[in-house]
Amino acid sequence: AQSVAQPEDQVNVAEGNPLTVKCTYSVSGNPYLFWYVQYPNRGLQFLLKYITGDNLVKGSYGFEAEFNKSQTSFHLKKPSALVSDSALYFCAVRVNTGGFKTIFGAGTRLFVKA
């Protein structure tokens, strides 16, 4: 079955420190991977995506993600966390099931403390 997993329900990091939010996937064929962020009472906002090419993808708000094919991972990273980064982060994979469908992970809550 094609799926995406976010192994951590919550990640805590101090402001100014680097952050990593983990994501692993299981798909047949080439993976198309996305990260979204959700702030309270708001819809999901697109951060970045990997389709092909460079394994390090840069996105909005200083976030980046590294595609690792051998480990089937697509971890979200930021060199220096901000309190305002505190939100819910979703990893997603786009799969072709006779038409493309996006499957979302369960989400990881990031808490950045001042």
Place this chain on the structure above:
Amino acid sequence: EAGVVQSPRYKIIEKKQPVAFWCNPISGHNTLYWYRQNLGQGPELLIRYENEEAVDDSQLPKDRFSAERLKGVDSTLKIQPAELGDSAVYLCASSLGQGDSLDTQYFGPGTRLTVL
């Protein structure tokens, strides 16, 4: 540019009552999605439209849920009758409709439904 608009933002109803949600996608976006997001989970696709056509409604509980996208722009999602388990956030999203891996979805703020 305006984003995806949804209304209402919040809705509280008693079980067995009907409810409807409305979505206005980003101008020019041909593809429209309805997702349901349960508490503590990621969004799950209910239905996807390409223009007026529902091309993927395999996850839509058709006994009580219905959707339409007349004229290929705005869309309405209806539940009749609502059950307690329908309490969730209903998200609408739209995309250009390239129909391929490059198609990025843009989400509305959602409608939070509470069924009592």
